[in-house]
Amino acid sequence: MSLDAAADRVISLDELAKHNKDGDLWIAVDGHVLDCTKFAKLHPGGKQALLDVAGKDATMEFYALHRSEVIEKYLPRLKIGVLSEARKPPPSKVDASGLPLAPPYCSIPAFQPGWKSPYYNETHHELRRGVRDFIDKELRPIAIQMDTDGIEPKSDLVKKCGDAGILAARLGPGPHLKGRKIPGDVAWDKFDYFHELVLSEEFCRLGCPGFGDGLAGGLTIGLPPVAMFASEAVKRAIIPPVLNGDKRICLAISDAYAGSDAAGITAVATRTPCGGFFEVTGTKKWITGGCGADYFCTAVRTGPKPGAGGVSLLLIERTEGVTTKAMSTRYGKAAGTAFVTFDKARVPVGNLLGEENKGFKCIMFNFNHERWVMCCTMVGYCRVLLEESMRWSTLRKAFGKPLLAQPVIRERLAAMTAETEACHAWVETLTYQMCNMDPRKQHQLLGGPIALCKARCSRAMASVANNAAQVFGGRAITKTGMGSVVERVSNYVKFGAILGGSEEILDDLAMRQAAKEMAIHARL
Structure with a gap:
């Protein structure tokens, strides 16, 4: 029938x-x-x-x-x-964007009915509706299965995201958006970092961290250095096909031996006798999106100086001498996490990003945006975990009444809410500065605060995930069923705590930067 x-x-x-x-x-x-x-x-x-x-x-x-x-x-x-006797569902309620209303605290506060904000306008609602529609139609029907099976998103799916303007929007505001379609038909010169924040939250709603990173994680952190520091010829050759979804890119900073110590890079690039190429030898590890990448934005050692002084940033194309091997990580293989080997790979000197032996500044410049994206992502996943827990606590009955009627459960939900809202408020403050501060000033003034915020967000997500697991009980450690979203999202917790700089490294970075300013005028 x-x-x-x-x-x-x-x-x-x-x-x-x-x-x-x-x-x-x-x-x-x-x-x-x-x-x-x-x-x-x-x-x-x-x-x-x-x-x-x-x-x-x-x-x-x-x-x-x-x-x-x-x-x-x-x-x-x-x-x-x-x-015939079915109870009619109550009328559907919508939020400020006209989308189905989430439970309290389970979406950006400004989108809750009746709430006001100086940060968002109608274009942010338009983008949110456009992205939600695309995700629900094109990604949600397949995302969970691909994430569960560890299947990295295929080229045709990446291409769909490119055609919809999703990939270009994930790079943030800038001239790369001019002439491109943007979800919700937002004008390119109206697009700001708050639009990018909204986009990040919508992707988090999929509840599939591995799939999401496999789709665009490499682009989000790998393409900004090209857009900022590459020659005009390289930009013209690389940026359009990547944003169109025809090619893929990733960021390759971490050596197996360096980890959070980006100045401890061991991959070596030496000039060929003709002077027109670098020959790169070395390895990179934990590279998000590396398995499917066509380009690798790579930190290499080009100079004799130890530490940061001899590091350069190169754009390396997948060619002879470049191989990748999939790595099995906690959130599965859908992210395309790779171990990358460069064996005398030849790279044109013109692919140098920034100046030779001054690549560490380019790396640090990019870290601000990378870490801010991770802040947005972790807060977004906190809201996903909170919403799952809120809905489950009204549905699940224990000891004769819903979980929400139990004071101990309400205490856990309150703790999750407070962590999420506090971190989101900090993220919005930083986002406002990014929208209104010169990029080079951002590098000078926001490096420490963004680093500290990223460390705080990762700790908050760990706390929220732990509380969500307690609310769901055994279902939270089961890959299918009611707690499957909590299980998948919880697997991302340690990624947020380590990738882009571990919590300890970022805490120290923020305080060292603060100490430089304080030492000049500190008095009691």
């Missing part, structure tokens, strides 16, 4: 109750009547789970075990009618 025909057939509770045994088994969920007679023997939870609710409205039992996407998956095959 087609869904249209099933929608026209009305079935009463009395009729439903007659189909309550093995060989003749109907159930109702959310007003949909499903014929599970043949499906019973295929049910992952076993036939008995369906027999226990045969002939009944099993809505509460269903949502105690399954997420809403499960019913959406099986409706086309199993629906035979609608329940």
